[in-house]
Amino acid sequence: MKLDTSTQVSLKIILPLLASIMALSPLAIDMYLPAMPILAEDLNTDMPMIQNSLSIYLLGFALGLIIFGPMADNSSRRKMVLFGISGFLIASLLLPFVTNIEQFLLLRFIQAFISSAATVVVPRTIREYYQKDTAKGLSYVSMIMMLAPMIAPSIGSILLVAHSWQLIFYVLVFYSAIVILLVMRYLPDVSRTQVNKENQVNFLGRYKIVFSNNEARLDIISSMMVSLAFFAYITAIPFVYLTVYQVSEFSFSILFGMNVFGLMLAHFINTRLVVRKGSRKMLWYGLILSIITSAGLFFVNLTGMPLSYTVLSIIPLMGSISMVAVNADALVLTKFPEQSGTATAVIGTLRFGIGAMAGPILAFYYDGSALPFAGLMFFSVLLVLICQLINWLNGKANMLPKDE
Template identity: 65%
Template sequence: MNHLKISEQTELSLKLLLPLLAAVIAISPLAIDMYLPAMPILAEHLSTDMPMVQNSLSIYLLGYALGLLFFGPQADKRSRRKLVMLGISGFIVMSIAITFVTSIEQFLSCRFFQAFISSAATVVVPGTIKERYGKDTAKGFSYVSMIMMVAPMIAPAIGSVLLLHSWQLIFLSLAAYSFIILLLVYRFLPEVKREKNLVPVSFLQRYKIVLSNKKSQLNIVTSMVISLAFFAYITAIPFVYLTVFNVSEFEFSLLFAVNVLALMTAHFINTRLVSRKGSFKMLTYGLIVALCFSSLLVAVNFLQLPLMFTAVAVLPLMGSLSMIAVNADALIMQEFTRESGTASAVIGTLRFGIGALAGPILAYFYDGSALPFALLMWCSIIVVLLCQLPNMTKSIEIKD
């Protein structure tokens, strides 16, 4: 018997629901990227140095990860609609509070709580998509990711324009955007009615259920390691393009935008094919492409070939990483009905945790070239391949 019943009064078409969920998810990328151009001015205003302001990024990610851990299990037993409204409302309050800070300590504290409370809104999104799409969960994930990727593309440019007035306007704009989303959530986001659990499940038991599920363990590792590859790209690509290959800032922006378009294209392809092929096959296709082009990336940087070769290798590689990630997440979520919020928290926390290692790893192996970056991407793909080999073997045996 299905333990989750969607209220008929608040029934919403998928065409409207997915953009709304994408808008909720986009709050964090906007909060991370919009204020980047304001960092030097913030350092001056708060009488501190740039490294302290840059630490606010790490503080934000820490607060977000801890928030996921706390709110994930809550999303499995409480109203998801209310959690979204709580998360967005808290984000609005903290965004406004930031405009009144007078010290770096106050700024860092506000950023931490801004991230922590906002995770209450985003942690419910994967479970909501799963309930609406069922076996086509990966299709829903791809649609949301494709829409949401517009945010990091335009956020720095929006921040630069708002900075012409003041850095405070950036955070007031975040509050205004979030308020609009809050109104849309109140009007359109459907509620999930739950039957009372026959056996109460504690906070820690929910995590035990998720982490001990053997069918999802390798996919959880896959999702985590793919994030390491993705964060390696985010961390290293400015250095690779701007320093190693000496491109201009304008050329870097173009190359970065093209790679984001590659991610969006991969998500679009996934939405077209995943219903027929299934998430596992699409993950496998993505893995094959990733293995080929990560190997090519290592080769061209080992041979120190011109920029064109690295750019050509990175383009399909980034698209394949996104295809692996959304399908691995879908396979994980399909294993859980009553613990989907906890599963989302596990995925998100592990992603941010492993992603934080990309910088130190690249710093340790730094040699002034792009080779360490290429090798880290390749090694990540190899680990994913090892994780998926048992599933591939089972798939071949079933066919035989």
């Protein structure tokens, strides 16, 4: 499959554009977090119901990936993106007018479900540009996209003070409208006539191809477990910093930003080294660091050490698990050049699905401390290590001479 040469554009334009598409969900998730208490009051409901809107969003996104992933393998890239962002825009426009929690949850589900049609085509586009260096392209896009979760809570707080929670969703409308205009102008398309008909497979057949690859299956599980660790962080870090260590809201923003900076730095390092070292080696580098730092985080909280030790553990931990995730995803995508949309759907669905479990797991083991959070992070990374050791052992076994 080749890009339409009449619409090829510079990577200096296409990478930020792809990052802006990927940023839709982080912005939709993080910008309204400061408004949760006010939302609960305005919609006459309690905080757990408002917090459930995050799980509803993740569920909608995961289900959307299941549907739109295989479609992305044979459909027009630009049309998929425009459909997804347009649906996101309409849902965002309606959200300020809701009068009860049921309407809010329904629109959040729709917002996430339709927007997944846009994000599912991004990894395929990156793979087409970077081929065997897909991890480098994914790291570039992720590094740029990380600006969204870094600044989103602060933007949400400013908008809340300036006007109301409704303004947050109007800003999302404005943002998605700008992205639509940029997509129409700059996003290269793939003509449907360019799709190799010999490689076309039915909907379920595409999923069978992806799941039947043993090596890819272990990398997909690794990506899932990293996501469990990441969403454990997203779910627990406000409680850890604001309640357990009782830092101020301003200090929380600084600490949150430092952790996002760690993520961005890890992606930058990956872009510099992955071409020479390869995705598998970079995955192992990240995994070794994440084992050390997650064990350190668990020990720090087990022994009740001060906040500074937790901060010094989390920053490299978040960077290292992001390095594991981006290289695991790249290894999966490069195995399925004709089913990359489906592979993206599998990764995304399982990732967001298991991510939604982080909250219930942390709630079950809640003891008023940060220890359950640290334990879940450490346990998730250990499972990644087990998967990669099995992959390594299988590779060694395949290299042994076979009996004639």
